[in-house]
Amino acid sequence: MSYNNFWIGLYTTDNPVQLNTTWQWTDNTAVNYIPWYNVIPSLDKKLCAISGYNYNGFSNADCTASYLAVCKQPPLETIPTSNPVSTTTFKPINPCDISMQTFSNYFIPQVKMNWTTAEEYCELCGGYLTSFHSTDELNTIVNYLNAGNYWTGLYSDNNERTWKWKDGTTYDFSYWYPGNPNQAGASCANLKIIDYNPYGMANTPNCSTSLYGICKYRQTEIMT
Structure with missing residues (x-):
């Protein structure tokens, strides 16, 4: 307990x-x-x-x-009132209204989520968990980030034998962190950045781990 x-x-x-x-x-x-x-x-x-x-x-x-x-005890005496019962309708916060770190074609919601939720969050706000297709594109992302682990759109649906990008683009470039991918690891991949060490993709955290996600805007919704 x-x-x-x-x-x-x-x-x-x-x-x-x-x-x-x-x-x-x-x-x-x-x-x-x-x-x-x-x-x-x-x-x-x-x-x-x-x-x-x-x-x-x-x-x-x-x-x-x-x-x-946590239990809430009702009052010992109920005082009659003529005031109507509250009928306030709760409107949940729009996730896209929270603080976002934005740069180039990318945005990072400033809340940590598991991989599935991060992807849904990105899609709700006009993008996908990011893919990258060149060293230049990867460096553009890394240069804006602090050390840590960040969800990307890279995943596997065949026990980590092959990998795909969630946005449907071709998996034509890879840059794995040393020792990765781990076939005994997770079926989703994150960008791992460590101060003064190589950076790259890793699939060691479980997909249910809460990390910041890197979202890439759809081309029709790029922020200027």
């Missing part, structure tokens, strides 16, 4: 969770505030929400997991 996270009464019946999923409170009060930890919930089959000490915001989790619970 985790003592860092706590069940709250927020849940959904939409399975799996989507960007436009409707959330409800178990006490039937209006849903007018959802401070998701990563701006959006995890887009998967985690239908119940938790809050915790180790991050600032809510996250969705498997409803069968074990956590402590």
